[in-house]
Amino acid sequence: MNTRQLFQTFAAPFLGILLFLAIWQVGAPKIVTSLGAVPGPVQVFEQFEGLLTEHQAARQKEVDFYQRQQERNTETLKEDPNAEVSIRPYTGKATFFDQILTSIVTVMTGFVLAGFIAIPLGIVAGLSQTVYSALNPLIQLFKPVSPLAWLPIVTMIVSAVYVTDNPAFDKSFITSALTVLLCCLWPTIINTTVGVANISKDLQNVSKVLRLSWWTHVRKIVLPSAIPMIFTGLRLSLGIAWMVLIAAEMLAQNPGLGKFVWDEFQNGSSNSLGRIMVAVIVIGLIGFALDRGMLFLQRHFSWDKSLALR
């Protein structure tokens, strides 16, 4: 690697970030809001440390809480071995890091469900012109609809349909996951369809000459051919899913990052802007990590390991 390449690979990105931080640090204090001056990167990092401390304190509290119950129970049992003892669950407030986890679980639920619907649908639409013609107007109609328009409908339907005495999931979780699902179906369907429809004519002829069954044809020829396009769709879908999730969580009050941002905004303390900015950066980093994760999966599933992925 020569100097120029070294510069481009390592120094240039570093300089870019540094420049951005500098502009932020200098510019931010000049804007004063009702919640005080806009925090610069240094203040935002302090808020991050604050959130981390809060999280550790909450964990400690939880550990202490269970330990106290344990001790109390042991004592009760010592006095009366037949006494009925129980451990009550800890119900402290979710910390920022708990909320990150909730968000990831929610987005993956919606995204994985969407994948299970979109990939088979895309394969069928790619193989059959009739199915494609039937599906295409619906895809074009629903694709541009904003998550904020879906959410009220999903909320009402979930409230009406999901009625149990002992719910395994929160309604807010289901509402958010379903909204994510509805918004991230489309890129995967479209890309899978295109990938399947463009299988090389020669390979289709091979399949015909061999008289492969429909299922073998899909497994041996369609899927391996369409994998790159399927993954392109999935990556687009996951990107959309993550963006949609934050909005959905704000409105559905699912205890994830979206709710965190909303609560801080409503809270309006002098720390709020800084904490929201921490959330913004974390949202960005997780979005990036999710995309890398999909790339990694694509490399794992693709037959062509030498393929340049970007």
Next chain:
Amino acid sequence: MTTSNHPDHLLISQVSIDFPTPKGPFRALDKVNLRIEKGEFVSIIGHSGCGKSTVLNIVAGLYQATEGGVILDGREVNEPGPERAVVFQNHSLLPWLTAYENVELAVKQVFKGKKSRAEMKEWIEHNLTLVHMDHAMHKRPDEISGGMKQRVGIARALAMEPQVLLLDEPFGALDALTRAHLQDSMMEIQSTLGNTVIMITHDVDEAVLLSDRIVMMTNGPAATVGEILDVNLPRPRNRVEMAEMPEYIRCRHAVLQFLYERHGRKEASTPKAKVAAASADEESEPAKGNVVTMSKVTAKAA
């Protein structure tokens, strides 16, 4: 090589095909008739665009004839099937499967329930050995050369134990040396197995060297069989010895005359055409002194 108990092994009868175009149907083939005996090696030669591949695709069942039909051992052909295995021009191997797995896909499909696992494995390896690919059985198509890919394509077709083997310009995309190697392999396999073979080609020497009969097609539209030439050369054939034989020279001359004098492209009616056409096969390596003539030939043969 020929057996007389099935005189009509494969019958192509009055086959015509129309392709729909915005200006109405386009007749690509018109009343193509051909009888092929069991074990015969027949080449179909013609200018590009004359519909010779279309004939093969109709026999393969990939295209449906508009009129007429193809009868194989008394049964009409109306869909593709492994008893009419095709070796495609650009190998058409599944790039995600190794050579072995590509042949395996075909073997499993044809011999499901007829061969045990061990027998299938042996049969796959046997066919890959037949085309001299046993050393690279577990390599994927992108790891082997073009000639090797074509060998695997041939092994895959042979492994189906087809009644008719259909070769669609099988060596067209290969360099001259590799092509010669594969032609020799093909002759060797043909003499061992005695398959019925139909080969599409645009290479005059290849047609004469390999075939029992050469079917020459007229130019499209509405192309049809122009003339059929019997190649009475003894087998096994050796390409070096062949080149001197009067019969070889006669056949080669007859094909060239048909292609370039009687059914050449419109501009092919100059007196120089015959001389130029004789070297048309070497058009990819024009001699320096002949540049003017060669460029004319290239234009005609394109």
